[in-house]
Amino acid sequence: MPAVSETEIFAKKALLPDGWACDVSVRVGADGRILSVAPDTDAEDKRRGDTVDILLPAPVNLHSHAFQRAMAGMSERRGAEARDSFWTWRQIMFRFLDALTPEDIEAITAFVQMEMLEAGYAAVGEFHYLHHQPGGAPYENLAELSERIVVAASETGIGLTLLPVFYQHGGCDKRPLAPGQIRFGNDFDRFQKLHDLAANALKQLPGDAVLGVAPHSLRAVDADGLKLAADLAAENPLHMHLAEQVAEVDEVREAWGKRPVEWLLANRDVSANWCLIHCTQMTPEETLGLARSGAVAGLCPITESSLGDGIFDGLRYLAEGGRFGVGSDSNIRISLSEELRTLEYSQRLRDKCRAAVATSEKSTGRVLFEGAVTGGAQAAGRKSGAITEGGFADLLALDGRSIDLEGREGDEILDAWIFAGDDRMVADVWSAGRHVVKEGKHVKGEEIRAAYRATMTSLRERL
Numbered sequence: 001m002p003a004v005s006e007t008e009i010f011a012k013k014a015l016l017p018d019g020w021a022c023d024v025s026v027r028v029g030a031d032g033r034i035l036s037v038a039p040d041t042d043a044e045d046k047r048r049g050d051t052v053d054i055l056l057p058a059p060v061n062l063h064s065h066a067f068q069r070a071m072a073g074m075s076e077r078r079g080a081e082a083r084d085s086f087w088t089w090r091q092i093m094f095r096f097l098d099a100l101t102p103e104d105i106e107a108i109t110a111f112v113q114m115e116m117l118e119a120g121y122a123a124v125g126e127f128h129y130l131h132h133q134p135g136g137a138p139y140e141n142l143a144e145l146s147e148r149i150v151v152a153a154s155e156t157g158i159g160l161t162l163l164p165v166f167y168q169h170g171g172c173d174k175r176p177l178a179p180g181q182i183r184f185g186n187d188f189d190r191f192q193k194l195h196d197l198a199a200n201a202l203k204q205l206p207g208d209a210v211l212g213v214a215p216h217s218l219r220a221v222d223a224d225g226l227k228l229a230a231d232l233a234a235e236n237p238l239h240m241h242l243a244e245q246v247a248e249v250d251e252v253r254e255a256w257g258k259r260p261v262e263w264l265l266a267n268r269d270v271s272a273n274w275c276l277i278h279c280t281q282m283t284p285e286e287t288l289g290l291a292r293s294g295a296v297a298g299l300c301p302i303t304e305s306s307l308g309d310g311i312f313d314g315l316r317y318l319a320e321g322g323r324f325g326v327g328s329d330s331n332i333r334i335s336l337s338e339e340l341r342t343l344e345y346s347q348r349l350r351d352k353c354r355a356a357v358a359t360s361e362k363s364t365g366r367v368l369f370e371g372a373v374t375g376g377a378q379a380a381g382r383k384s385g386a387i388t389e390g391g392f393a394d395l396l397a398l399d400g401r402s403i404d405l406e407g408r409e410g411d412e413i414l415d416a417w418i419f420a421g422d423d424r425m426v427a428d429v430w431s432a433g434r435h436v437v438k439e440g441k442h443v444k445g446e447e448i449r450a451a452y453r454a455t456m457t458s459l460r461e462r463l
Helices: 066-071 086-097 102-119 144-156 188-204 223-233 246-256 260-267 284-293 301-306 314-319 336-351 364-380 411-420 445-462
Strands: 007-016 019-028 034-038 050-057 060-064 123-128 159-166 238-242 274-278 296-299 323-326 395-398 426-431 434-438
Touching: 050 364, 050 426, 060 102, 060 274, 060 296, 060 323, 060 364, 066 086, 066 102, 066 445, 102 123, 102 144, 102 426, 102 434, 102 445, 123 144, 123 364, 144 159, 144 188, 159 188, 188 223, 223 238, 238 260, 246 260, 260 284, 284 314, 296 364, 301 336, 314 323, 314 336, 323 336, 323 364, 336 364, 336 411, 364 411
Parallel strands: 007 050, 060 123, 123 159, 238 274, 274 296, 296 323
Antiparallel strands: 007 019, 019 034, 050 395, 395 426, 426 434
């Protein structure tokens, strides 16, 4: 993992909590936290460190299934059914994961974490449900695969919020886990042991690593299991898939007596440490209720588009003060700017409008970016989300020499990046002060890519 030493970053322009500033000095301590932020600093006063064009707080990728990165491009053919769907895609995913070894998972995870960092994310919430061997038998070390996620994070330097997934059943009727799900399953006692072992594994990482809990969904856990998982999480992050598909809503309503979001808000104390993933199938009342809860809506616009999930009711949710962040979920494509662009464009297509989330004070790009930064930090339980003293130095620098950024000032910088450019504009990334991306490339990129190539060659021979 890249070392952290006390350093200073001098930015010609920076987005601070109270707006844009020029000639900003940011001093970072050896613990990865920001020591001071000083605008209007004379360039001659900078003593050491790096000079960048445009400095931004770097967001958290709040929802990832790392192993699915290796599936990208493998699920675009129609199957035997007349209409492809999330459910047919899921069967492909189940068959794929049965071939994966611990070594595969480590190499794939390191590669996708590297891509996340190069795209501008400083940290990731890994929704980790692949726990056991093919066939469902536990590894000798119950947390073997959790440890592989940790080893990958140690190599890449990404900030990690590890979210071991609790998965009890194959559906709301409590049917046994199907062959593709069998690697996920635990009763609560075994899950608690796995969780404890994962906590121990995280001690290998610096102090910004966080452990949470992820009851998979109302399809995969029962009411008692959900309560036990929530109690185990306590004040730490609790993430959960919710209301992603119409068929899911119908199954939950039949078994639980209410729609997923409706039931959860009525029966659990949903608050700021909760992150509900997708929520693309909500009524207006549910949307307002979720916004008022203080929880974070975890949106994955590229994956939700890929799987045909539906469109999140973003305008209603934001109007009520709802908090959100973005994640790459299936990792079919890692692009921070594209996640934000797709979120905005989905609102425009549905409502036949432009600049859907913009306000009279802030542009579309500013609303999207700041929302993702603050919501992602909250969901990850991470003291970041702003360039401010005392917070972790999760920072992102854009290359001001990029053609689409030339002459841009203020919010136009974010608008140009998100809507005219792409993640090639990302020049540098720091994760809790670890300088992991320089000149657009990860500092260990060559060896991480080589390991991934070897893994994919071997995996293709086994599939």
